[in-house]
Amino acid sequence: MADPSTYRPAPGAIPTSPGVYKFRDAHGRVIYVGKAKSLRPRLSSYFQDLAGLHPRTATMVTTAASVEWTVVATEVEALQLEYSWIKEFDPRFNVKYRDDKSYPELAVTLNEEYPRVQVMRGAHKKGVRYFGPYGHAWAIRETVDLLLRVFPVRTCSNGVFKRARQVGRPCLLGYIGKCAAPCVGRVSPEEHRALAEDFCDFMAGRTGNYLRRLEAEMQEAAADLEYEKAARLRDDIGALKRAMEKNAIVLADATDADLLAVAEDELEAAVQIFHVRGGRVRGQRGWVTDKVEDVDTAGLVEHALQQLYGGGSESVPREVLVPALPEPVEPVRDWLSGLRGAQVDLRIPQRGDKKDLMATVQRNAQQALSLHKTKRASDLTTRSRALQEIADALELDSVPLRIECFDISHLQGEDVVASMVVFEDGLARKSEYRRFQIKGFEGQDDVRSMHEVVGRRFRRYLQEREQTGEWAVPEEAEGPEEDGRRPEDGPRTEEGRPRRFAYPPQLLVVDGGQPQVAAARRALDELGIDDVALCGLAKRLEEVWLPGEDDPVVLPRSSEGLYLLQRVRDEAHRFAITYQRGKRSKRLTAGELDSVPGLGETRRQALLKHFGSLKKLRAATVDELCAVPGIGRRTAETVAAALSSRTPAAPAVNTATGEIIEDGADEPAPAAPETAPIQETP
Incomplete structure (x- = not known):
């Protein structure tokens, strides 16, 4: 726990201009982003006696190790910059x-x-x-x-x-x-x-013009004695009117408005939005959040408006009705008007149909909060109990809020790869996943591979920890970063989001038993790292192995802690297998098609995209190959002759799972979209 007085800015150093500020922890990670119309009084309020602060605010300032700020010209610019930084850094103490x-x-x-x-x-x-x-x-x-x-x-x-x-x-x-x-x-x-x-x-x-046009065509068809056409148009009009009836009119005068309501308690809040277009409710949306910062209803409304309209996916209507106005309201209203390109009326409904509809939205928000708390109670309690059971079983000083797990995967000693998955607060954090190529050697040596990959991960952590003002970017990364930058664009400055290996785990888990744990411990000792707990989870009996111990720690089969460790291990295994299969598929493709005369990269990709796999491509006839855009008959005959002259390889067996992987089999899709992780080289 840090003392806020150690990083408090000097008296008079904070400007009185509008701006946006960031609190960082000891590892340089941004943990809170805020804005102010005057930075000096706002930031000074964080450095008062801790007893006078809200408990969550006190936790934030004692977690932080530094604070910095950026001055802007207007409060509207501060609002925009705050939203951009919250999206970029994902601070843990922001709503x-x-x-x-x-x-x-x-x-x-x-x-x-x-x-x-x-x-x-x-x-x-x-x-x-x-x-x-x-x-x-x-x-x-x-x-x-x-x-x-x-x-x-x-x-x-x-x-x-x-x-x-x-x-x-x-x-x-x-x-x-x-x-x-x-x-x-x-x-x-x-x-x-x-x-x-x-x-x-x-x-x-x-809808009005279209219905009137159909009715005119129906009358004209009836006048021309085309009764079948008139009857068909009559049925079309009836179908359109039934579709319109499914969205009942709730506001007169063809009103375009978004209505936003908030239901909250001391710990959580639920937001409900009704989208009204042309006087009809066209859509509904809901969010929930943990109140990790001291924020009132007006603050929740402001954050919800940023979430709803900041990404640009939702158009801003003429009216936005809310239960409480942000303070001050002018910058938010100007920001919404700028997004729409016309004046936006941001207000609290006082009477009539709009107030009645707001009450309906409020009831939906209250119901959503009640339903969420019913579902969340068991999940949150279970995760907390699982982390506490792991801390007790491994005799840790505190619960492991960040867990990293490593797994090695190869196919009969070829295409050796490793994966690193991250769980924070008992939940997977897929943006932190990383994967590695092991190119220094080939063979079924999981112990040596584990030593190498753990050493590479923590060497990079030590390098980035020593950086002052900029964060290291790997020399070879797969694809662009999330903001479109490529590695060759150079290292990021301190304004950029720290990436890759900047944060150490409280617990390091390896997939394996004593040998793998010993290899990981040796890698940590070589780097002088002694503040990261380490364990291994063996598949055979689901035993937990600790460094230097002859006997494993056996958790009860009904233990939530063991279940969490299994989930972490299985996720690392899935991620490694997916990467290894992708590498094998690319290697097979290169071996089969690269040697075909006259077949370049574009046409190779067109063939694989059209047929889906090498297995189907081998079975294709010359006429089917000619159906692919860019493939002429002569090229199709060459491809067919080249593939038919080769006998398919025997089924390969994955040593990690014992399963047979057929050539051309569909690869399993990841559980959720994942960012382009690291592909390191030795």
Whole structure:
């Protein structure tokens, strides 16, 4: 625990201008970001007697080891910079909203040649038009099913679409009139895109003109005695009206507004947002957060507005209704107006329909908080108990809030790789995962590999700890950093987010028994690191091994601590296996196709993308190879002859799991998107 007086700025050193400040811990990690219209009084308030501070604020200032600030011209700039830094550094003591559940959205993929209507979750993609979010996926599908009668846009997957084009027959929706069947050429790409754009216009609320146009066409068809066409148009109008009825009118005058409500207690808060467009509730969203800083309702509202509109994925409406106004409110209102390009009315509803609707949003927020606390209580208690059981079993001074686990993977001694996974507070932190290539030697020597990879990880930690003002960037990293920088762009300054191996764990876990633990301990001793606890988890009997001990620590099978260690070990194993299989796949591809005359990198990738695996590529005929764009008959004959002359290798067995890996088998997808980790070289 640090004494705040040791890093308190000198009297008069803090400016009185607007600005943004950062507190860092002893490892240089940013733990809190804040803004102020006058930096001097705000920062001075943190350095008063600890007894006068909020408990969470006191914890923050005693965890920090330094404070720094950046002066800006206006409070609006301070608001923008604060949001950018919170997103970049992910400080542990700032309010961090997370979705209380995964909300589905209706998406139209306008970035494709033949746009597709589908239900999507997660991050927004460029070129895709989104509507929602909705409370339930079935509500989207009911609406889409009604609208497909009028706007027969394709809803099939790319695989089904491709198959229909190959066989020349549409799917069932094409036969029953709920798809225009562009796969078989019933409509041109331009006509199908026009249908998709009309669908988007209708979903966006521009319904009146379209309905009036259909009614005029129905009357004209009836006057011309085209009764079948008139009846079809009548049914289309009825389907559109039923779809519109699913979004009841809640506000008059075609109001566009977002309503935000907050329900909170001393520890947590829930935020609910209703999106009203054209007077109708078009979507709903909810977040929950731990109140890790001393913040009131107005502060929660300000953070929620930053979360909602700061990323640019959500458009700002004319009105934003909130339960409490941020203090001061002018910078937030100016920031929202700048995002919209027009004046935004940020206010508290006082009377009428908007106040009644706000009460409904408030009830939803209160219900969300109650439901979250019911679910979270057991999870939080279980994680805390698991960490405490590990600390007791290993006789640690404190619970291991950061756990790192290493695993070695290879295939019969080839393509040796290692993985490092990180768990913080009992939860996986995938952005901190790292992976290593072991190139110094080949062979089934897990002990030597473990010694090397642990040594490399902590050598990098020592290097980065010695850095003053800039953080080291690996010489060879896979792909760009999260902000688009590549390693050759040079090391980051102290303003950049520290990456790679900057933070040590409280507990280091290795996958293995006594030999692997001894190798890891030897690597730590060689570097002079004695403040990191170490253990190994052997697969055979799930025994926990400690350095220098002849007997293992046996945790009860029902122990939450043992379950957490198993999860950490299994995640490290999964991550290592995925990386090793990817390397093997690349190696096999290079061995099979690189030697084919006249086949360059572009056409190799086109073949693999088209067929999906080498196994299917070997089985392809010359005519099927010619169907790949860029592959002529002469090249197809060369490829077919080259692949048919080689016999497939015998099934390979993974020594880590004992499983047979077939050539060309589909690789398991990661559990969640992962950032490009380190690919070090010796």
